[in-house]
Amino acid sequence: MAKNRTKNIISLLSGGIVLFVLCLLSLRFGSAHLSTREFFFALTDVKRETVGGVIIYNVRLARLLSALVAGAGLGMSGAILQIVTGNRMASPNLVGVNSGAGFAVILAIWLFPSLFAFVPLFAFCGAFLTTAFITALSRKVGVSKSNVILIGLAVSAILSAGISLISLIDTDVLVSYNAFSVGSLSGVKFEQLMIPAITVGFVLVLSCVFSQRLDILSLGDNTAHSLGLCVPRVRIFAMLLASASASSAVSFAGLLGFAGLMSPHIARRFVPENAKILIPASALIGSILVVLSDFLGRIMAAPSEIPAGILMALSGSPFFLFLLLSKGGRKDA
Amino acid sequence: MLEIKNLFCHYGKRCVLENINLSFEEGKFYAVIGKNSSGKSTLINCISGVKGYGGSIVCDGRDLKSISDKERAETISCLYQNATQSSFTVREMCAFGRSAFRDEKAERESRVDRALEKAGISHLAQRRACEVSGGERQLCYFAMNLCQDAHILLLDEPTSNLDAEHEALLLSAAKGMCCEGKTVICVIHNLSRAIKYADNVVVIDGGKCVFSGRKEECLEKNVIEKNFGVKKYAVNDEIFFAV
Numbered sequence: 001m002a003k004n005r006t007k008n009i010i011s012l013l014s015g016g017i018v019l020f021v022l023c024l025l026s027l028r029f030g031s032a033h034l035s036t037r038e039f040f041f042a043l044t045d046v047k048r049e050t051v052g053g054v055i056i057y058n059v060r061l062a063r064l065l066s067a068l069v070a071g072a073g074l075g076m077s078g079a080i081l082q083i084v085t086g087n088r089m090a091s092p093n094l095v096g097v098n099s100g101a102g103f104a105v106i107l108a109i110w111l112f113p114s115l116f117a118f119v120p121l122f123a124f125c126g127a128f129l130t131t132a133f134i135t136a137l138s139r140k141v142g143v144s145k146s147n148v149i150l151i152g153l154a155v156s157a158i159l160s161a162g163i164s165l166i167s168l169i170d171t172d173v174l175v176s177y178n179a180f181s182v183g184s185l186s187g188v189k190f191e192q193l194m195i196p197a198i199t200v201g202f203v204l205v206l207s208c209v210f211s212q213r214l215d216i217l218s219l220g221d222n223t224a225h226s227l228g229l230c231v232p233r234v235r236i237f238a239m240l241l242a243s244a245s246a247s248s249a250v251s252f253a254g255l256l257g258f259a260g261l262m263s264p265h266i267a268r269r270f271v272p273e274n275a276k277i278l279i280p281a282s283a284l285i286g287s288i289l290v291v292l293s294d295f296l297g298r299i300m301a302a303p304s305e306i307p308a309g310i311l312m313a314l315s316g317s318p319f320f321l322f323l324l325l326s327k328g329g330r331k332d333a
Numbered sequence: 334m335l336e337i338k339n340l341f342c343h344y345g346k347r348c349v350l351e352n353i354n355l356s357f358e359e360g361k362f363y364a365v366i367g368k369n370s371s372g373k374s375t376l377i378n379c380i381s382g383v384k385g386y387g388g389s390i391v392c393d394g395r396d397l398k399s400i401s402d403k404e405r406a407e408t409i410s411c412l413y414q415n416a417t418q419s420s421f422t423v424r425e426m427c428a429f430g431r432s433a434f435r436d437e438k439a440e441r442e443s444r445v446d447r448a449l450e451k452a453g454i455s456h457l458a459q460r461r462a463c464e465v466s467g468g469e470r471q472l473c474y475f476a477m478n479l480c481q482d483a484h485i486l487l488l489d490e491p492t493s494n495l496d497a498e499h500e501a502l503l504l505s506a507a508k509g510m511c512c513e514g515k516t517v518i519c520v521i522h523n524l525s526r527a528i529k530y531a532d533n534v535v536v537i538d539g540g541k542c543v544f545s546g547r548k549e550e551c552l553e554k555n556v557i558e559k560n561f562g563v564k565k566y567a568v569n570d571e572i573f574f575a576v
Contacts, residue, residue: 220417223474227406227429228407
């Protein structure tokens with residue numbers, strides 16, 4: 001028991017160290033060159049009196065924080081959804097986060113082009129309302145694992161069709177919509193991060209508090225019921241937590257959904273299935289993935305950049321396949 | 334005392350259980366037998382509360398539809414046919430049996446130890462449930478039931494994945510629960526085993542209860558022979574059934 005706990009702490013600490021190093025690299029390198037001396041001097045320039053201070057604190061730090069929050073939100077959301085649906089393919093996309101956010105954004109750009117500045121708000125509302133709608137429909141027919149997944153797929157398909165339809169009717173909206181849909185952290189401001197960061201933090205705390213219920217739910221609906229759990233209530237609550245977390249992330253980062261699928265799978269390689277450990281570990285891995293993708297996207301094509309969403313899908317998918325196929329893999333439950 | 338009154342249950346328009354009236358006394362082992370699709374598992378699902386039904390199921394004067402989640406966990410524990418794979422250790426899973434209760438840590442650990450010992454899987458305590466065999470996993474879930482320590486233990490074909498040795502171990506442990514005043518209701522296909530362990534027998538056929546009574550009465554009236562088309566024979570005072 002103590003051995004397992006030590007192993008978990010070491011795994012989380014190692015992840016924390018990797019993330020810390022990535023954060024430093026992300027602050028250090030970018031399209032504007034800073035020497036090592038300038039970098040460390042800029043770090044101490046909190047009042048932003050030098051060019052380096054302005055670059056670090058006004059541009060790169062906001063971007064880094066947005067990557068941390070987006071990754072944590074999506075990773076955590078993916079882990080919660082995979083637990084409550086009992087499906088390792090579950091991700092925020094499955095409960096309509098991406099399609100809901102995407103549809104709300106393209107609809108808003110099409111109908112109210114002057115409100116482009118409110119895209120994050122539309123994205124959040126679209127994502128969260130879609131999940132709430134899927135949850136409500138599932139409740140009507142019985143909140144079983146398969147119902148949630150099937151209804152999620154059906155609603156997502158309708159919304160995706162809506163996105164395609166609007167883009168066919170007015171091709172001009174595609175330019176603005178693409179900037180959102182590729183998943184980029186470019187130009188994110190501190191002010192945009194406040195509410196999403198609080199939401200993600202709140203979801204992290206709540207999911208740890210309710211972790212035992214999530215663990216019990218993973219044993220199957222009938223067993224969970226027998227153990228005294230109100231299965232529909234816990235599943236709906238968990239889905240809304242996951243939705244709030246992922247919606248917060250896509251509101252400013254765009255459609256970075258792949259992090260939600262990958263992070264829990266990678267986390268399971270290092271920590272046990274226990275929700276209390278798996279959810280924070282997935283948040284950590286999600287942050288690592290998004291910070292790394294954003295960092296590589298900026299330095300690989302400097303002074304231009306490759307959006308984090310594209311790079312994550314390009315580099316992450318082969319890595320993900322490697323993890324799944326590697327012989328040393330832990331036997332999946 | 335668990336009483337089932339005028340129980341009806343449907344899957345869509347198909348009536349699966351029809352006007353079931355049964356009573357289960359404390360400290361007794363009830364074997365529920367019947368052919369495939371006769372409604373045995375549905376009966377267990379109705380009692381455990383995972384399947385909706387018409388009529389009433391009353392335990393110690395309280396309708397099971399109106400009790401809280403925690404009260405249900407105190408009252409009924411159920412072992413289902415297919416044990417879900419899990420990455421938790423066998424010990425962690427067993428401890429989930431007490432998740433609805435606020436036990437002191439020492440008491441919980443002691444209950445877990447006892448349950449693992451009764452289920453005969455103490456040696457697997459630190460193994461992951463996804464790394465043990467299907468039969469051992471079934472015993473792991475059974476240990477969880479024992480740890481839950483509810484008044485009524487429902488077993489839905491609990492021995493389908495078990496070898497003869499572990500089958501005997503599980504049924505003996507379940508029988509032992511009766512000595513502690515618990516009611517055990519076990520759906521079982523093996524008629525010989527059913528007769529060996531049961532105090533009372535319930536026979537379900539086509540969604541109806543065709544017999545409910547003491548084991549001796551069941552044997553005297555040749556209920557099993559008539560309903561299952563089998564012959565009875567005895568070896569060393571133990572009764573067996575064969576086609």
